[in-house]
């Protein structure tokens with residue numbers, strides 16, 4: 001029932017992208033997202049799309065998994081598209097009905113803005129689909145390490161993040177189980193008005209909170225029993241190390257961003 | 270009430286269709302469960318027991334195949350699933366994790382209330398169920414979260430019993446209980462079956478737990494039912510059971526080992542008592 005949630009969903013496969021250092025993937029995704037705001041004309045979109053398609057091909061993740069990430073934001077997408085369409089003023093008026101004016105510029109802006117959002121989402125999904133949550137937090141911990149100097153508890157934040165990510169599937173499963181258990185007791189989550197429906201959630205939420213608290217308690221005890229004491233002096237079992245292919249990947253990203261910027265200056269459309 | 274039965278025909282279940290991590294949890298299950306049977310469903314962890322029992326009351330839908338309850342196809346468009354859920358009561362593993370009300374009695378009333386029964390009937394059934402599970406009157410108004418593990422579990426089971434199902438399915442009801450708590454719950458089920466003739470399906474991965482109580486035993490391995498019969502018959506397949514990671518009860522094992530060593534013990538004892546008297550007879554008359 002709740003298994004459509006895709007945050008942090010990993011698609012296991014053997015591919016060049018999967019094997020990259022997670023730091024490369026985080027930085028590359030960041031560069032890709034920035035690149036989406038570096039151009040204004042059609043050619044930029046084409047380059048960004050082609051580049052992305054190549055990466056998907058390389059990652060061996062089936063395309064339908066990538067597009068699945070768009071589903072949850074479809075409402076936001078429509079909303080921003082509508083705003084852009086109605087609130088953009090321009091000279092080439094296409095339709096004018098009452099207070100609604102739709103211009104050619106509005107249509108163009110709507111399409112481009114929507115495309116940008118879609119690229120942004122599917123670009124980051126490609127990262128989470130090819131990187132396990134643990135690798136991701138390792139990468140973030142490593143990339144933000146310099147902030148330790150200004151007293152940001154980077155390790156602790158990364159640890160919290162990885163625990164939270166680790167617990168998402170567990171809690172989803174737990175919710176599923178509790179929901180089924182209450183359904184077996186004749187609970188009804190689907191009918192009635194809003195108030196009744198919210199009320200019908202109580203038999204799910206209370207056991208869920210109780211169980212989350214219990215798990216948190218157990219985990220804290222287990223960490224204590226293993227003498228966990230925070231980041232200081234802690235070493236990694238699998239330290240992150242850049243290899244040749246990671247350097248190559250950085251170079252590819254550099255070429256890509258140069259290409260996008262150059263295209264923006266040189267190409268007319 | 271007419272003759273009750275559950276019939277599964279070529280039932281398959283696959284987890285995670287379309288996620289790239291598919292898991293064929295049930296493979297072509299054919300099974301008939303008759304009125305008043307006390308069935309033990311055994312199998313090692315991950316063999317598909319929990320998946321199978323969730324199919325029985327329609328919580329999950331088979332990926333293929335059909336299920337008939339009293340001769341009616343439960344996947345029929347017009348079939349009333351909620352009605353099925355009240356007839357086939359399912360007690361989940363660790364049922365105490367689903368408690369949520371402020372008092373024990375309120376929690377037990379949740380099920381029968383959902384059936385839309387009048388308040389008097391709801392209370393009557395709840396008191397009866399709590400009495401059956403051995404929860405004393407002094408505990409009715411305390412918070413279920415303050416009870417001990419065994420008490421919580423009995424309250425949770427009472428919550429299903431109060432719905433008075435025709436078939437009671439329990440998924441590992443004694444997991445994590447001490448021997449006394451285990452015997453108490455199993456004894457309660459036996460009594461329930463004998464007094465009210467209700468059909469019971471008891472899931473367990475421990476042969477010792479179920480051998481003593483059930484009339485019929487199903488053994489699952491890798492999503493398939495590999496053995497089906499009376500406990501005494503099923504335990505003849507010691508080799509096969511060991512291969513599926515289950516083994517036979519200690520009492521049966523002793524008999525088999527004595528036989529291998531040349532003792533001519535008669536009969537097919539299952540429980541410790543039966544084994545003891547079989548050995549006694551052998552010693553006395555040989």
Ligand SMILES: Nc1ncnc2c1ncn2[C@@H]1O[C@H](COP(=O)(O)OP(=O)(O)O)[C@@H](O)[C@H]1O
Pocket residue numbers: 284285292294312313314315316317318319320321
């Ligand atoms: N929600 C689920 N998603 C994916 N796979 C599952 C899920 N539940 C169970 N499985 C898998 O299905 C198989 C059967 O599980 P289950 O019916 O729970 O076995 P049992 O109750 O006998 O231990 C196992 O291999 C398990 O990993």
Ligand SMILES: [Mg+2]
Pocket residue numbers: 318319320362440
């Ligand atoms: Mg199970």
